[in-house]
Amino acid sequence: MAPRGRAALLSAWRALRRRCPRCGAGKVTQRWLILRPACPSCGLRLDRGESDYWLGAMLFNLIAAETLFAAGLVTVLVLTWPDPRGTLSSGEASSP
Numbered sequence: 808m809a810p811r812g813r814a815a816l817l818s819a820w821r822a823l824r825r826r827c828p829r830c831g832a833g834k835v836t837q838r839w840l841i842l843r844p845a846c847p848s849c850g851l852r853l854d855r856g857e858s859d860y861w862l863g864a865m866l867f868n869l870i871a872a873e874t875l876f877a878a879g880l881v882t883v884l885v886l887t888w889p890d891p892r893g894t895l896s897s898g899e900a901s902s903p
């Protein structure tokens with residue numbers, strides 16, 4: 808695997824374990840949704856102190872989640888057309 812791909816996998820693994828992206832040793836959260844201001848192990852600053860610092864990340868997350876939901880909905884509708892309501896309900900086939 809390319810070094811860049813390995814680094815991305817390592818970063819993803821550290822993110823899943825809520826560890827520091829630089830050293831991998833320190834926990835970056837106090838609890839699930841409360842971020843520490845800095846890594847307790849290496850001192851990497853995690854919070855810049857700006858109130859809107861996470862706005863772009865939240866916007867990206869919202870757009871990605873809504874896009875996935877819309878794609879799933881359209882896929883189900885296309886696959887079950889012409890009677891998506893009858894297919895998705897209790898399993899009974901509806902007849903016109």
Ligand SMILES: [Zn+2]
Nearest residue numbers: 827830846849
């Ligand atoms: Zn660290």
